[in-house]
Amino acid sequence: MSASISTVLAQFSVSQPAAILEVPKKTAIIRLRWPVVILGSYLLLYSNGGRLDPVIAHGFLLFYLLSNAALYWVDEKLFSSSHFYAPLVLFDLLFLTASVSVSGQIGADFYLAYFVTIVLCGICKDFRGWIIVTLLSPLVYGSFLLQSTERLDPILYLRIPFPFVVALFYGYFVQIENFERTVKEKAEREAQRRETQEQIRRQLERIRALNQINLAITSSLDFNLVLGVLHERVESLRPGAATAVWLLDRQTGELQFIACRNLNEEEWKSYRWGGRGFTTDVLRSRRPLVVTNLQAERRTWNPEFYRRQGLVSFLGVPLLVKGEVLGVLSFYTTTEHEFTDEEMEFFSALAAQAAIAIHNSQLFEQAQRQALELEKSNRVKDEFLSTMSHVLRTPLNVIIGYTGMIKDGILGQISAEQERSLEKIMVRSQDLLDMISGILQATSLEAEAVAAESQPVNLTELLSELRSAYEAPLAKEVALIWDYPADLPTIRTDKDKLKQILAQIIHNAIKFTPQGEVAISARQVPQERKVEFKVSDTGIGIPQDALLLIFEKFRQVDSSQARTNGGIGLGLFIAKRLADLLGGTIQVESEPGKGSVFTVTLPY
Numbered sequence: 001m002s003a004s005i006s007t008v009l010a011q012f013s014v015s016q017p018a019a020i021l022e023v024p025k026k027t028a029i030i031r032l033r034w035p036v037v038i039l040g041s042y043l044l045l046y047s048n049g050g051r052l053d054p055v056i057a058h059g060f061l062l063f064y065l066l067s068n069a070a071l072y073w074v075d076e077k078l079f080s081s082s083h084f085y086a087p088l089v090l091f092d093l094l095f096l097t098a099s100v101s102v103s104g105q106i107g108a109d110f111y112l113a114y115f116v117t118i119v120l121c122g123i124c125k126d127f128r129g130w131i132i133v134t135l136l137s138p139l140v141y142g143s144f145l146l147q148s149t150e151r152l153d154p155i156l157y158l159r160i161p162f163p164f165v166v167a168l169f170y171g172y173f174v175q176i177e178n179f180e181r182t183v184k185e186k187a188e189r190e191a192q193r194r195e196t197q198e199q200i201r202r203q204l205e206r207i208r209a210l211n212q213i214n215l216a217i218t219s220s221l222d223f224n225l226v227l228g229v230l231h232e233r234v235e236s237l238r239p240g241a242a243t244a245v246w247l248l249d250r251q252t253g254e255l256q257f258i259a260c261r262n263l264n265e266e267e268w269k270s271y272r273w274g275g276r277g278f279t280t281d282v283l284r285s286r287r288p289l290v291v292t293n294l295q296a297e298r299r300t301w302n303p304e305f306y307r308r309q310g311l312v313s314f315l316g317v318p319l320l321v322k323g324e325v326l327g328v329l330s331f332y333t334t335t336e337h338e339f340t341d342e343e344m345e346f347f348s349a350l351a352a353q354a355a356i357a358i359h360n361s362q363l364f365e366q367a368q369r370q371a372l373e374l375e376k377s378n379r380v381k382d383e384f385l386s387t388m389s390h391v392l393r394t395p396l397n398v399i400i401g402y403t404g405m406i407k408d409g410i411l412g413q414i415s416a417e418q419e420r421s422l423e424k425i426m427v428r429s430q431d432l433l434d435m436i437s438g439i440l441q442a443t444s445l446e447a448e449a450v451a452a453e454s455q456p457v458n459l460t461e462l463l464s465e466l467r468s469a470y471e472a473p474l475a476k477e478v479a480l481i482w483d484y485p486a487d488l489p490t491i492r493t494d495k496d497k498l499k500q501i502l503a504q505i506i507h508n509a510i511k512f513t514p515q516g517e518v519a520i521s522a523r524q525v526p527q528e529r530k531v532e533f534k535v536s537d538t539g540i541g542i543p544q545d546a547l548l549l550i551f552e553k554f555r556q557v558d559s560s561q562a563r564t565n566g567g568i569g570l571g572l573f574i575a576k577r578l579a580d581l582l583g584g585t586i587q588v589e590s591e592p593g594k595g596s597v598f599t600v601t602l603p604y
Contacts, residue, residue, distance in 0.1 A: 024076065024079075025076075025079040025080060025176070026071070026074070026076050026079040028172065029071070029079060029088070029172075030068060030071050030072065032168060032169045032172055033068045033071070033092065033169070034068060035161075035165040035168070035169070036092055036165055036166075036169050037064055037065055037068050064095060082177070089170070089173055092169070093118075093170075097114075109144065109145075110162075113137070113140075113141045113144075113162075113163050114162070114163070114166060117133065117137045117163045117166050117167050117170075118166060118170050120133045120137070120167070121133055121134075121166075121167050121170045121171035121174055122170070122174055124171065124174065124175075125178055127175060130167075130171040130174070130175050133167050133171065134164060134167040134168050134171060135164075137163035137164060137166075137167050138160050138161055138162075138163045138164040140163075141160060141162075141163045142160040145160065241262065241331055241332065241333055242260065242261060242262040242263045242309075242311060242331070242332040242333075242334075243260060243261045243262070243263075243329070243330065243331055243332070244257065244259070244260040244261075244263060244268065244279075244329075244330040244332070245257075245258045245259045245260070245327065245328075245329055245330075245358075246258060246279050246283075246327045246328045246329075246330065247319075247326060247327035247358070248283065248325060248326060248327050255279055255280060255283060255327060255328060257269050258327070263309065263332075264309065267308075267309075276301045277301050278291055278294075278299075278300075278314055278316055279316055279328045279330055281316075282316035282317070282318055282328045282330075283318065283325060283327070283328050285318075286318045286320065286325055287318065288315065288316065288317045288318070288344055288347075288348060289314075289315070289316045290313075290314070290315050290339050290344070291313065291314040291315075292313055292336060292337075292338060293312055293313065293336055294306040294311055294312060294313070294314050294332075295307050295311075295312060309332075310334050311332040311333070311334065312332075312333055312334060312335055312336050312337070313332065313333040313335070313336055313337040313338075313339070314330065314331070314332055315330070315331040315339050315343075315344065315347060316328050316329070316330050316331075317329045317330075317331075317344075317347050317348050317350075317351040318351070319351055319354065319355035319358060320351075320352065320355055321355045321356060321359040326355055326358055326359060326362075327358075329347075329350075329351045329354060331347060396429060396432060399425075399429055400426060400429045400430065403422050403425050403426050403429065404426060406422055407419055407422040407423065407426065435570075446553075446577075450581065451581075452493075452494045452497060452581045452582055453494045454492050454493065454494065455492065455493070455494070455495060456490050456491075456492055457490065457491055457492070457493050457494075457495045457498065458488075458490045459484075459488035459489065459490070459491065459522065459531060460484070460485075460486055460487070460488045462495060462498065462499060463482070463484050463488075463502075463520075463522060465499070466499060466502055466503065466506075466520075467480075467482050467520075469503075470506070474510065476510075476513075476514065476515060477514075477515040477516075478510055478513050478514075478515060478516060478517065478518060479516075479517040479518070480506075480510075480517070480518050480519075480520065481517055481518070481519040481520070482519075482520050482521075483519060483520070483521040483522075484520075484521060484522035484523070485522075485523070485524075488522060488524060488531070489524055489531070489604065491531060491602070491604035492604065493582055493602060493604070494581075494582060497578045497581065497582060498578075498582065498602070500574070500575075500578060501575045501578050501579055501582075501586075501600060502520075502533060502535070502600065504571040504572065504574055504575040505535045505571075505572070505575055505586075505598045505600065506518065506520060506535055507571060508571050508572060508598075509535050509536075509537040509539065509596070509598070510537075512537070512539040512540050512596075513537045513538060513539030513540075513595070514539065514540070516537065516538030516539065516595070517537070517538055518535065518536070518537045518538075519534070519535070519536045519537075520533070520534070520535050521533070521534045521536075522534075529603060529604055530601050530602065530603050530604065531601070531602050531604060532599060532600070532601050533599070533600040533601075533602075534597060534598070534599050534600075535597070535598045535600075536595065536596070536597040536598075537595045537596055537597075538594075538595040539595050539596065540592065540593065540595075541590045541591050541592040541593050541594050541595055541596055542588070542590035542592070542596055543592055544590075547588055547590065550572050550588070551572050551573055551575075551576040551586070552569075552573060553569070553570065553573045572586075579600060579602075582602060583602070583603055584600060584601055584602040584603065585600070585601050586598060586599070586600050586601075587599045587601075
């Protein structure tokens with residue numbers, strides 16, 4: 001029996017409480033009961049003045065000893081339940097109390113030590129506290145007994161180990177309960193921590209999914225790419241889930257199946273829904289809809305279809321953009337699933353972003369179609385203008401040629417009045433020919449069929465040639481003033497195009513100056529390696545709101561039928577396009593009634 005006590009004490013010498021408390025309960029309880037049984041037996045057998053007959057006491061003790069021995073044959077599982085060892089502890093408590101009571105000659109000090117020890121063991125929540133109570137209780141009680149008048153009584157020494165055994169026995173069960181409660185609380189905290197981590201992980205996955213959908217919105221307008229990202233994000237969040245995208249056909253008012261993931265696409269596309277089904281309900285209500293079991297739900301249209309597909313639960317979310325419904329995003333699971341409010345909120349947010357992406361991609365495709373149609377329209381227009389220009393130039397040249405022959409008297413003498421009429425015909429025909437040539441050139445510039453040449457150009461000579469073209473008197477009271485130095489540099493550019501730019505601007509200045517002057521100047525800007533040409537006039541000027549419009553094709557400040565100046569509004573358009581082709585710029589400053597200043601700048 002001493003070996004059993006030493007074994008228990010050896011177990012309690014282990015530094016880790018968990019190692020002691022994890023000893024099989026059956027073994028620990030049986031070994032801890034032996035000291036209790038032995039101590040109770042000694043108290044009954046060797047206490048003076050016992051109240052029980054020795055035969056009865058021996059029989060009672062034998063029964064008590066056998067009760068502990070019988071525990072060796074009890075199933076191990078029962079010792080793990082407090083419903084088993086709690087009555088056992090209560091029985092031992094009653095037996096010890098009865099042993100102390102019937103032993104006789106035991107005073108109140110023993111009862112006090114007995115119950116105080118039990119109370120201290122019960123309130124010790126810490127393993128170290130239990131060990132301290134177990135070790136100190138016999139010492140304190142022993143020191144008290146040795147100071148009493150009974151210190152010469154041999155029975156006295158049987159009482160000293162009693163608090164130790166009581167503390168060891170009852171304290172074990174208290175610590176077992178504390179240990180199991182601590183383990184349970186730790187397990188609950190660990191489970192709560194794991195649940196929190198899982199919630200954080202799911203939240204991060206959802207945020208990542210929304211970010212990737214948002215990235216797809218901002219980085220691409222490809223409809224198929226957006227759908228692919230959407231399906232991948234749903235797959236990563238709920239593996240095995242099936243998704244389907246339905247878009248509203250504005251002409252028929254019905255949903256059209258667009259794309260899916262983890263579904264038999266051919267069967268879904270071939271199935272005739274006819275405006276029936278839960279997706280149509282979502283479209284009409286514009287609110288999410290959950291169906292826990294499609295196969296068992298009475299409202300399901302053709303549940304056999306879902307059985308073949310292996311689909312059970314359904315969540316439908318409308319695709320809404322600015323209050324307008326685009327379609328429905330459907331989620332399906334292969335097992336019965338209750339969609340939580342959190343999941344519905346997330347999938348609604350996912351559908352909202354997907355709706356924006358789909359709407360943007362639809363707008364982009366619509367814009368592309370419109371751009372193609374516009375490009376086709378412009379191409380047809382340019383082809384028409386180019387063809388008509390070529391076709392009209394031939395008869396017009398013939399008209400001008402024959403008019404000149406008649407005017408020069410080659411075909412016979414004509415009167416002075418006939419000559420003046422023919423002169424007007426030639427001027428108007430030439431104007432018409434210039435218009436046709438302008439249309440042809442503008443068409444070529446828009447089609448980017450005109451290339452710039454690079455050759456040395458003496459600017460002084462170029463301006464002299466241009467000046468000589470205006471030596472004839474003008475038909476209005478307008479003076480041309482030329483101001484440029486003789487040492488202008490030679491630059492590399494396209495001479496004909498630069499000359500045409502300046503001619504168009506000068507012609508435009510003369511046309512819109514009823515009387516006054518038109519000044520043409522040029523200068524070099526060495527620090528910027530540029531040359532600058534200015535054409536200023538004292539004409540009618542241009543309103544500020546029209547300055548950005550005058551370089552557009554077929555655009556004039558006065559577009560009314562009653563305007564006094566001719567032309568079709570191509571001169572400045574051609575000049576601007578040619579300047580861009582040469583790498584230069586044209587700027588204009590003007591004020592109504594005070595004239596205009598056009599500045600052409602070319603790099604060299």
